[in-house]
Amino acid sequence: MLVGRRGVVASAISSVVILGVIVAVFWLAPGGATVRYFFFNPHLMWQAFVGNPRKGLSSVGWGLVTNLWMFVVSEVLVLFFGLVIAWVRLSQSPVLYPFRVLATMYTDVFRGVPMLLVIFMVGFGLPELSIGFLSTQSPAVYGCTALTITYSAYVAEVYRAGVFSVPHGQLLAARSLGLTHTATMRRVILPQAVRTVIPPLLNDLISLQKDTALVSVLGVIEATRAAQIYGSTVFNFSGYTVAAILFLLLTIPMTRFTDHLVARDRTRRLAGV
Amino acid sequence: MEVVLELTDVVKRFGDNEVLSGVSLQLHRHEVVCLIGASGSGKSTLLRCANLLETIDAGSISLFGQSLEDERIDPDLVRRHIGMVFQSFNLFPHLSVLDNILIGPLHALKRRSGEARDDAMALLDRIGLRDRALDYPDRLSGGQQQRVAIVRSLAMRPSLLLLDEVTSALDPTLVGEVLDLLSDLAHQGTTMLIATHEMNFARDVAQQVVYLDAGVLVEQGTPDEIFTNPKHESTRNFLERVR
Numbered sequence: 294m295l296v297g298r299r300g301v302v303a304s305a306i307s308s309v310v311i312l313g314v315i316v317a318v319f320w321l322a323p324g325g326a327t328v329r330y331f332f333f334n335p336h337l338m339w340q341a342f343v344g345n346p347r348k349g350l351s352s353v354g355w356g357l358v359t360n361l362w363m364f365v366v367s368e369v370l371v372l373f374f375g376l377v378i379a380w381v382r383l384s385q386s387p388v389l390y391p392f393r394v395l396a397t398m399y400t401d402v403f404r405g406v407p408m409l410l411v412i413f414m415v416g417f418g419l420p421e422l423s424i425g426f427l428s429t430q431s432p433a434v435y436g437c438t439a440l441t442i443t444y445s446a447y448v449a450e451v452y453r454a455g456v457f458s459v460p461h462g463q464l465l466a467a468r469s470l471g472l473t474h475t476a477t478m479r480r481v482i483l484p485q486a487v488r489t490v491i492p493p494l495l496n497d498l499i500s501l502q503k504d505t506a507l508v509s510v511l512g513v514i515e516a517t518r519a520a521q522i523y524g525s526t527v528f529n530f531s532g533y534t535v536a537a538i539l540f541l542l543l544t545i546p547m548t549r550f551t552d553h554l555v556a557r558d559r560t561r562r563l564a565g566v
Numbered sequence: 567m568e569v570v571l572e573l574t575d576v577v578k579r580f581g582d583n584e585v586l587s588g589v590s591l592q593l594h595r596h597e598v599v600c601l602i603g604a605s606g607s608g609k610s611t612l613l614r615c616a617n618l619l620e621t622i623d624a625g626s627i628s629l630f631g632q633s634l635e636d637e638r639i640d641p642d643l644v645r646r647h648i649g650m651v652f653q654s655f656n657l658f659p660h661l662s663v664l665d666n667i668l669i670g671p672l673h674a675l676k677r678r679s680g681e682a683r684d685d686a687m688a689l690l691d692r693i694g695l696r697d698r699a700l701d702y703p704d705r706l707s708g709g710q711q712q713r714v715a716i717v718r719s720l721a722m723r724p725s726l727l728l729l730d731e732v733t734s735a736l737d738p739t740l741v742g743e744v745l746d747l748l749s750d751l752a753h754q755g756t757t758m759l760i761a762t763h764e765m766n767f768a769r770d771v772a773q774q775v776v777y778l779d780a781g782v783l784v785e786q787g788t789p790d791e792i793f794t795n796p797k798h799e800s801t802r803n804f805l806e807r808v809r
Contacts, residue, residue, distance in 0.1 A: 465619060466656035466715075470670035470722060471646030480673060484660045 334531045341523045341532035350526055353535045356519035360505040361543070363433060363515070367440040367505070368498055374441060375448030382449065383456055385474055396449075403446035408439070409507055415439040416511035436508030444501050451497060455490030456482055492558070495551040499544050506540075516540070567594040568630075570726050570757050571616060575625035578611055578781075585611045587781040588625065593726070596755040600768035602792075603778035604804060609761035612778070613728045616759065617648040630725070646674055649719030649727040653734050655711045657703040663690070663714050664699040670722045682721075689717045693747060709740030713747055720751075727751070729760045765808055769793050777801045 319325055344352025381389060381396040416435040420428045459482050467477040509518035516539055520532035571593040578586040586608045593599050601609045614620040616627060618634060618641040627634045634644060657666050664686055671682040690696045693713045703711050712732055719727060733741045745767050752758065752771040762768055768775055768789060775792040777785045785792060785801045796802045
């Protein structure tokens with residue numbers, strides 16, 4: 294064998310040592326037992342996960358379903374509205390000038406205002422307006438609205454950066470063929486921009502997935518809120534650990550997938566393909 | 567002979583930098599004009615002004631006697647009559663070779679796809695790349711890519727072809743195949759305005775050679791006049807340096 298085993302042995306040893314140190318710190322710390330009881334109690338973790346309606350205990354597992362559908366709904370809306378905003382900002386027609394200004398203001402404002410404040414404003418503001426169906430929605434719907442508003446601003450900028458990443462020669466070549474601005478965007482620039490944009494886009498979506506937890510401030514009983522209710526009922530935080538694990542189960546596949554795409558893109562570029 | 571393109575006292579500035587200082591030029595149907603001059607002499611800018619990728623600051627450009635400064639001119643319609651080929655090919659990497667050629671006829675000219683496809687395949691046949699129609703550009707050599715780019719602009723059936731140093735980015739061994747294709751086009755009477763550093767090629771195919779220096783048209787004449795008996799000091803110097 295030409296492949297040495299020293300590297301494998303060394304990394305195995307260092308992994309075991311480091312893991313051992315971390316476990317030991319938690320195990321041997323003066324308050325280790327307390328922490329284990331309050332955060333990692335297997336029985337209570339299971340109870341928090343499934344919940345118990347008869348005892349008035351919310352289920353963190355069921356709560357996560359709420360996070361999931363809020364994420365899916367906002368994700369679709371964000372990908373759509375982000376594209377619309379980016380399209381407007383990249384437009385050239387003089388007629389669209391006021392819309393360009395509005396779109397620029399929009400991205401400036403909503404990338405600057407904290408997510409939590411937008412959720413408060415939409416969730417408590419819209420009902421106060423008393424205008425028909427706009428003011429009679431459920432808190433979860435307002436939550437999705439707020440998430441969509443903020444994340445569309447981020448995603449619009451990601452799309453725009455993607456468009457700028459396409460070499461200028463592509464635009465020149467397309468316009469030289471007599472393609473209009475719209476046809477050039479649709480058939481030449483955007484298809485190439487989308488490819489470079491997928492990793493940063495997934496990054497924002499991972500973030501969106503976690504931020505669905507913030508909607509709990511409107512009274513929506515999603516995973517973190519259910520964990521909180523469970524915790525204050527039985528005076529134990531193991532529910533939070535369950536919520537954290539569930540969020541990880543959602544986001545880790547997506548982060549791994551994003552990293553995989555980034556690595557593939559890098560290999561391709563290094564190969565000069 | 568009918569005048570295809572006419573530039574009159576064209577001035578183009580980028581900020582304080584005057585890139586073209588009053589250039590006048592006529593291009594007749596079936597004529598090949600070669601632009602020579604050092605890098606930065608304004609050759610590329612001149613070509614880009616001719617198909618309205620750049621707007622000019624003074625002077626006028628007309629195509630078939632119609633002024634392009636006219637407010638009612640639609641640049642997209644003008645560009646459908648003028649093909650342009652670039653130094654770096656600029657093929658669309660996400661489209662197959664065939665789709666690269668078809669994009670103009672289908673989405674600018676709105677031709678029917680069956681006919682446009684037949685024409686595109688005929689063009690690929692002509693450059694011997696019919697069997698590469700479904701490949702992506704990155705699978706082709708530089709010379710093949712540039713020939714596809716030339717054919718892509720021919721698919722629009724342009725009245726005039728602008729070529730911007732189309733062999734400068736190529737491996738020396740691949741320059742020949744591209745120049746051969748251009749020579750063929752010249753012999754078939756394609757009207758072309760060619761910015762080039764290939765002096766032998768210019769001597770062979772051009773009816774007129776134009777020497778530009780720092781945005782000024784220094785000298786213009788037949789290849790014989792320019793290459794054998796250049797009148798101006800700067801033309802002589804330039805030709806000696808590239809020889």
